[in-house]
Amino acid sequence: MSETSLALGVLGGMGPAATLDFLTKLQAFTPAKTDQDHLRVLVDINPKVPDRNVAGASAGPVLxxxxxxxxxxxxxxxxxxxxTAHAYADLIQRASGLPLIDMIETAxxxxRDMGARRVGVLGTRGALRLYREYLAAQAMGLVALEPAQQEAFMATLYKVKSGDLGPAVRAEMKAYVADLMAGGAEAVIAGCTEVPLVLGAGDLKVDFIDPGELLARRCVAVCLGLEPLPAALGA
Incomplete structure (x- = not known):
């Protein structure tokens, strides 16, 4: 790794297992032969961030x-x-003065590059709002679960957060993908970082997009100078 490589700051803990999964991917994608070739990564795994899915619980100031x-x-x-925490992206950038490698944008x-026109997203309501906006900006439509299924998905999500990675939870997640495909999804985005803990590309008959994996790859590229640094807010 170059002496001039950038140090990456990671806001994590939402939840902890998903953050560790991201860090594992970050390490795996870094071209390194020695310890010193890896990136410097500063991580705040803070599970005390208010739940982004609870009305009235503002995570912004903590983030x-x-x-x-x-x-x-x-x-x-x-x-x-x-x-979901990307809803506070502007506040995070203003508070730190640092550029942000945007996971929603990356996914x-x-x-878009896959040629999808209708994209299914498995995520919280907050994440769905973000993805709807980003996809629409590139002339793509978002396919979401029906309200009852969205509630069921959230229950499954909290099972994963509690550490349940068993076959029943995996089957539930695959069923939600089937619902999105029935709704016309040509690709599916794992719009919550817990989803890839129980779902992989081999479980789908359409393209599977893991934003955490893509973010890890992009972080390596940016920090090693292989990709331009994102513009800072207001730049």
């Missing part, structure tokens, strides 16, 4: 404080290991 602390500790660029661009 802003985390981002500022990561900047103060030496981070050059930020990543958020949570789809939407991947769907």
């Amino acid at each position: 802003a404080e985390m981002a500022g602390a990561l900047a103060g500790a030496g981070a050059d660029v930020l990543a958020i290991a949570c789809n 939407a661009n991947s769907a």
